[in-house]
Amino acid sequence: MSDVVPIKLVCLDLAGTTVGDIAMVERAFAEAIATQGIVPGTGAYARAMVHVHRSRGCPKIDVFRGIFPGNEAQAQAANLTFERSYEGALDRAGLVPMPGVQEVLDKLHGSGVKLAIITGFSRATLGRILSFLNWDDHIDLAICPEDAGGRGRPWPDMVLHAVLRLGIDDVRQVAVAGDSESDMLCGRRAGASLVAGVMTGAHSRERLLKGGATHILNSIAEFPDLILTDDLGTYAASTPR
Structure with a gap:
């Protein structure tokens, strides 16, 4: 049996x-991080994007809490930007x-x-x-x-x-x-x-x-x-x- x-x-x-939508998600993360002063071309940006990649699948707010430890307001602000950026990309390009x-x-x-x-x-x-x-x-x-x-x-x-x-x-x-x-x-x-x-x-x-x-x-x-x-x-x- x-x-x-x-x-x-x-x-x-x-x-x-x-x-x-991997590319859309990555761009939204990059835009959200940049609004908090971490811009492309810097070591801080590279480290943040490595964290994003390692944390794929986790709640987005938890990803930002890992990037901005101890600063809940900054993590929440970045998360809000992420959601706006991603939803804007959906409106422009749709979802396949x-x-x-x-x-x-x-x-x-x-x-x-x-x-x-x-x-x-x-x-x-x-x-x-x-x-x-x-x-x-x-x-x-x-x-x-x-x-x-x-x-x-x-x-x-x-x-x-x-x-x-x-x-x-x-x-x-x-x-x-x-x-x-x-x-x-x-x-x-x-x-x-x-x-x-x-x-x-x-x-x-x-x-x-x-x-x-x-x-x-x-x-x-x-x-x-x-x-x-x-x-x-x-x-x-x-x-x-």
């Missing part, structure tokens, strides 16, 4: 995983889903799997993103850190919030997919049986494995074939379950 637990909930990341994402949502939704979007964006920014994507008929829940008590990735709260909201019986029935180390940590800490690192965004294969990825995918288009099977298989990740 197989001990494989069927997947009943999938938690998908946004930027770099299901939507291709990653190739194959619509088919992924169709397959998962059609199979009866619950779908949750989890993100480090604020609730206001997440609302704007969803208005561009028109995914209402395909997802069951869209979660930001504010919805889960304020803690975002790498903590497990958003995944566990989805488990509770959608009535999932067992955390092993959860699969998580994302492009950052914090996505992987979040999924593993939540007890998900499948945590897929996607190679279309922020972090390298090595960083994804360091975070605890159980599988590595070239793109999100490969995800349905991974979970809609009788045998999930295994992947030699560097962090033990």
Whole structure:
């Protein structure tokens, strides 16, 4: 008798995983940091952008708190600029889903799997993103850190919030997919049986494995074939379950 637990909930990341807005996010961070006196061409700017890259997937306000430690007012001001810059870029350029994402949502939704979007964006920014994507008929829940008590990735709260909201019986029935180390940590800490690192965004294969990825995918288009099977298989990740 197989001990494989069927997947009943999938938690998908946004930027770099299901939507291709990495450049827009990077520019918004750069503009926000510059308004606080850290400008391109300086060592402080280079260090700040390294921190941004390392912190991908985390709540945006937490990223700014790391750049401006001990100065909450400065972090909040930078975060506000980030949101305005990013939403302005959305208005100008729109938002393009990653190739194959619509088919992924169709397959998962059609199979009866619950779908949750989890993100480090604020609730206001997440609302704007969803208005561009028109995914209402395909997802069951869209979660930001504010919805889960304020803690975002790498903590497990958003995944566990989805488990509770959608009535999932067992955390092993959860699969998580994302492009950052914090996505992987979040999924593993939540007890998900499948945590897929996607190679279309922020972090390298090595960083994804360091975070605890159980599988590595070239793109999100490969995800349905991974979970809609009788045998999930295994992947030699560097962090033990």
